[in-house]
Amino acid sequence: GTExxxxxxxxxxxxxxxxxxxxxVGTALTDTRLPPGSESLPSLNIARVKALALxxxxxxxxxxxxxxxxxxxxxxxxxxxxxxxxxxxxxxHSPADWGIxxxxxxxxxxxxxxxxxxxxxxxxxxxVTRFLDAQHAPSDAQAAWRLLHAAAGYRWPAAxxxxxxxxxxxxxxxxxxxxxxxxxxxxxxxxxTGAPARAHGVFDQLSPFVTRKSDDLRxxxxxxxxxxxxxxxxxxxx
Numbered sequence: 001g002t003e004x005x006x007x008x009x010x011x012x013x014x015x016x017x018x019x020x021x022x023x024x025v026g027t028a029l030t031d032t033r034l035p036p037g038s039e040s041l042p043s044l045n046i047a048r049v050k051a052l053a054l055x056x057x058x059x060x061x062x063x064x065x066x067x068x069x070x071x072x073x074x075x076x077x078x079x080x081x082x083x084x085x086x087x088x089x090x091x092x093h094s095p096a097d098w099g100i101x102x103x104x105x106x107x108x109x110x111x112x113x114x115x116x117x118x119x120x121x122x123x124x125x126x127x128v129t130r131f132l133d134a135q136h137a138p139s140d141a142q143a144a145w146r147l148l149h150a151a152a153g154y155r156w157p158a159a160x161x162x163x164x165x166x167x168x169x170x171x172x173x174x175x176x177x178x179x180x181x182x183x184x185x186x187x188x189x190x191x192x193t194g195a196p197a198r199a200h201g202v203f204d205q206l207s208p209f210v211t212r213k214s215d216d217l218r219x220x221x222x223x224x225x226x227x228x229x230x231x232x233x234x235x236x237x238x
Contacts (some may be wrong), residue, residue: 022110023151024117024182028188029225031154033118034093051114054078058112059121064154074184078111089127094135102141102176106148113152144176151185159189167202170209179209180218189224196229 027034035149040061056077063071063079071079085108089097105128112121129149132142143165150159152165163186166176177185183206190199203226212219 009179019058021180021184021218022113022131022178023184024220025184025188028151028154028184029191029221031118031187034116034153035119036113036116036121038063048115055112055114055116055167058082078108080113082108088230089175092201098137098141102144105145106177107146109152117152118154140174141176144169144182147185147189148177151189156189156192159185160193160195163189163198164204167205171205171223176208179206180212182206183210184218184222187226191225191229192236196226196233200226200230212231 024034034048035111036059037049037056038150039053040057042050042053051073057075058078068076068079071183072230082102085104088101088104109124112124113121123144129142131137133176143162147159147162147166150156160199166182169176170179176182186202187199187207190202191194203222207212210219
């Protein structure tokens with residue numbers, strides 16, 4: 001009937017949106033690796049395919065002011081952000097605002113890695129890591145960068161090691177990573193390292209900050225995996 005039709009439409013929308021965000025919960029939970037693309041033009045009008053094509057172009061092409069005039073807004077923005085980040089890191093001083101710098105770095109990271117999971121551009125990550133260290137970035141910002149790097153590459157123990165610092169910073173009002181991404185990555189990392197109780201706690205701690213609704217398929221997937229992990233670890237009744 002009408003209710004079933006509505007449910008199926010909502011389910012389909014949630015399912016199709018799984019791969020639109022930087023951190024794909026379903027892919028991470030199954031440890032499925034999605035490597036970078038090798039085509040400069042997207043073959044399909046699908047968010048992941050378009051993101052892979054943009055990432056490939058950013059890694060392999062040299063853009064000029066003249067050539068950018070013929071590009072779409074997404075490409076122009078991604079190229080401009082990458083250039084701004086390079087210029088900032090080439091300077092021998094810390095940024096005026098670490099929050100603004102970090103947002104720029106994560107935007108560039110998302111453009112370079114869009115559509116991928118379980119793969120990281122190590123040269124890019126190393127460059128930002130060195131800059132954060134050399135310019136004495138706040139410790140929780142460095143922890144957030146390590147967490148993003150480790151989660152993107154499926155290095156779950158390393159990611160889990162920085163969860164508490166980044167979540168604690170967020171609760172205090174320091175937002176280094178996108179709230180949805182932080183909760184997704186933190187919870188998956190804790191589940192993957194056998195800490196379902198901590199995963200449940202982090203899920204609840206970050207719930208006031210995330211923008212996804214409770215019936216979002218990604219939220220439901222995390223909730224179910226937490227519940228399943230807790231049931232599995234629960235002691236047998238006497």
